[in-house]
Amino acid sequence: MTDLRLVIFDVDGTLVDSQAHILAAMAQAFAANGLSTPPRAEILQIVGLSLPVAMARLAPDRPDLTAPLVEAYKGAFAALRVADDDAALSPLFPGARDQLTGLAAQDFTLLGVATGKSRRGLTHLFEMHDIAPLFHTVQVADDHPSKPHPAMIAACLLETGVAADHAVILGDTTYDIQMGRAAGIHALGVAWGYHRPEALMAAGACAVLDRFDDLPGALEKVFQRP
Known part of the structure; x- marks a missing residue:
């Protein structure tokens, strides 16, 4: 060995x-929770982190929404995967x-x-x-x-x-x-x-x-x- x-x-x-997929899912997740979508640059800076850590960084003033944001993102990401050409998204x-x-x-x-x-x-x-x-x-x-x-x-x-x-x-x-x-x-x-x-x-x-x-x-x- x-x-x-x-x-x-x-x-x-x-x-x-995968940035197109990530950005679209983030926009949907934040909208679903009544929040403005963070700037593109801020979102791309958290790519690679686990979702709970990423959402906590993107919405530091709303720790109560960390879990809902994670679930909304997962749902949006999966829906986009079905609705669009995933090979084009990622x-x-x-x-x-x-x-x-x-x-x-x-x-x-x-x-x-x-x-x-x-x-x-x-x-x-x-x-x-x-x-x-x-x-x-x-x-x-x-x-x-x-x-x-x-x-x-x-x-x-x-x-x-x-x-x-x-x-x-x-x-x-x-x-x-x-x-x-x-x-x-x-x-x-x-x-x-x-x-x-x-x-x-x-x-x-x-x-x-x-x-x-x-x-x-x-x-x-x-x-x-x-």
Whole structure:
């Protein structure tokens, strides 16, 4: 097992561009609770957090509405998934599929997921894009504390048997980077997601990728393979 390496992916903002889906569901959730929708930038800053934590940050003056906002968001998200073309609402980022299939074909690389999405939401997304078989370990918000708590990463390492220094998290938010660093693994950021590259570097990212095609080279540097 010592030669194996584990590449863990965040989902929203890293693998899939789900901001249209998230923003629409947030607007419906806040309207249903008689609140004005927070600005787009504020919403995108909480992507990756578990929903109760995210709603508490978006409506800090209304703790009584945290749970209703969570339930309204879940309902709106599911309704949008049925009413619209979900592939258009949450498409894979350019190059994501090629990099996932290429890494999964390597006998020394295992793939994992650590996401703030629910298992139900992730299962639907996996089925829609037909990528579930590529991953050896999948961690979701239902089973763990919100990022940046390192529990998701610890579970990935436990399930795969890969040592922390042979693992890396790829994510678009400071929560992903902080989670990885807290768990003692490497962390790579992506420039196409919801947090700025400078913030990712300040949080401890080894590097920030500009394109998915940059991933193989970044992994070689992280793991220092010959």
